[in-house]
Amino acid sequence: AKQRGKANWIRYAPGMEKPAQAHAQLGGDLRRALDAGEFRLVYQPLVDLRDGRVVGVEALVRWVHPERGTVPPIDFIPAAERTGLIVPLGRWVLRETCRQAAAWLAEFGPDALRKASPNVSVRQLHDPDFVADVRAALADTGLPANRLVLELTESAVLRGHQVLKVLHEVHDMGVRLALDDFGTGESSLSLLRAFPAAIVKLDKSFVDNIEVDEPGSAAAGARQAVARAVVQLADALGLDTVAEGIENQEQADRLLRLGYTVGQGYHLGRPVSAEDFTALLAAQVRH
Numbered sequence: 001a002k003q004r005g006k007a008n009w010i011r012y013a014p015g016m017e018k019p020a021q022a023h024a025q026l027g028g029d030l031r032r033a034l035d036a037g038e039f040r041l042v043y044q045p046l047v048d049l050r051d052g053r054v055v056g057v058e059a060l061v062r063w064v065h066p067e068r069g070t071v072p073p074i075d076f077i078p079a080a081e082r083t084g085l086i087v088p089l090g091r092w093v094l095r096e097t098c099r100q101a102a103a104w105l106a107e108f109g110p111d112a113l114r115k116a117s118p119n120v121s122v123r124q125l126h127d128p129d130f131v132a133d134v135r136a137a138l139a140d141t142g143l144p145a146n147r148l149v150l151e152l153t154e155s156a157v158l159r160g161h162q163v164l165k166v167l168h169e170v171h172d173m174g175v176r177l178a179l180d181d182f183g184t185g186e187s188s189l190s191l192l193r194a195f196p197a198a199i200v201k202l203d204k205s206f207v208d209n210i211e212v213d214e215p216g217s218a219a220a221g222a223r224q225a226v227a228r229a230v231v232q233l234a235d236a237l238g239l240d241t242v243a244e245g246i247e248n249q250e251q252a253d254r255l256l257r258l259g260y261t262v263g264q265g266y267h268l269g270r271p272v273s274a275e276d277f278t279a280l281l282a283a284q285v286r287h
């Protein structure tokens with residue numbers, strides 16, 4: 001059942017049970033990869049839709065496998081979550097994001113980059129060392145807490161008291177929290193009241209085709225309505241917004257008119273290496 005194609009070497013047909021042995025093997029591979037330093041971060045800009053300036057950066061993990069090449073997160077994050085390896089991997093992602101962001105701030109000054117965001121899995125929030133890890137990552141790299149934004153998916157944070165307690169502790173440090181993929185999870189409204197979020201990221205599924213204005217296109221109309229409702233909700237609760245997955249200028253224009261001032265997506269900038277992101281910041285500082 002295991003496919004051997006380069007791009008999908010660990011993907012399985014939908015619904016198929018994944019053999020326990022393959023699981024265990026992938027878990028072992030991931031452990032070895034972490035020890036061997038095979039993970040890399042790529043960086044995607046968050047851009048002010050009004051003037052095109054980079055205001056933040058999201059760090060996205062890649063596995064640069066010696067034989068298989070670059071493996072995307074969809075092919076190993078689920079296994080890392082199941083095996084628990086997401087805890088040490090996520091710790092590395094957090095630390096490396098803080099280190100790189102602190103280096104960019106030192107090189108380009110405090111106005112060059114307002115914030116840097118790693119993704120955090122719910123499994124990490126259940127790790128008893130999580131709060132201490134965040135504190136240590138900031139202390140050791142010198143990144144000010146208010147420059148760090150942790151991205152969490154809605155569903156991930158719905159799981160009760162302990163997680164909320166952890167999130168409040170991180171929030172009390174001055175670190176901000178973003179609700180990722182907003183609009184796709186359950187009970188967004190009740191969650192927003194309990195959760196110390198500062199930012200909501202409108203999911204790409206509401207951005208796709210949002211520029212289409214065909215009369216009678218109920219789907220496009222519904223996406224516009226959701227996008228508008230999310231920005232109004234965020235305004236009412238004092239939250240910032242980011243619209244993700246922007247692939248053309250028409251979408252950027254439409255979202256700006258709906259009230260979004262910050263966007264992310266291939267049209268605004270693809271995820272790139274640290275070196276290429278450094279060049280992007282350098283070009284911006286010269287202007």
Ligand code: C2E
Pocket residue numbers: 044059060061072073074077090093118119120121151180181244245246247264265266267271
């Ligand atoms: P996400 O957090 O929602 O990240 C956005 C994903 O959308 C990224 O995919 C990014 O490359 C992609 N993207 C950005 N703009 C566009 C666009 O305009 N069009 C399209 N089609 N795609 C766009 P990527 O890097 O493959 O990551 C996929 C998911 O894997 C992430 O979704 C996140 O949930 C997870 N992930 C990535 N890095 C990490 C990590 O370090 N830790 C954890 N726990 N999860 C991660």
Ligand code: CA
Pocket residue numbers: 058119151180
């Ligand atoms: Ca994210």
Ligand code: CA
Pocket residue numbers: 180181201203244
């Ligand atoms: Ca997202």
Ligand code: CA
Pocket residue numbers: 181
């Ligand atoms: Ca996502």
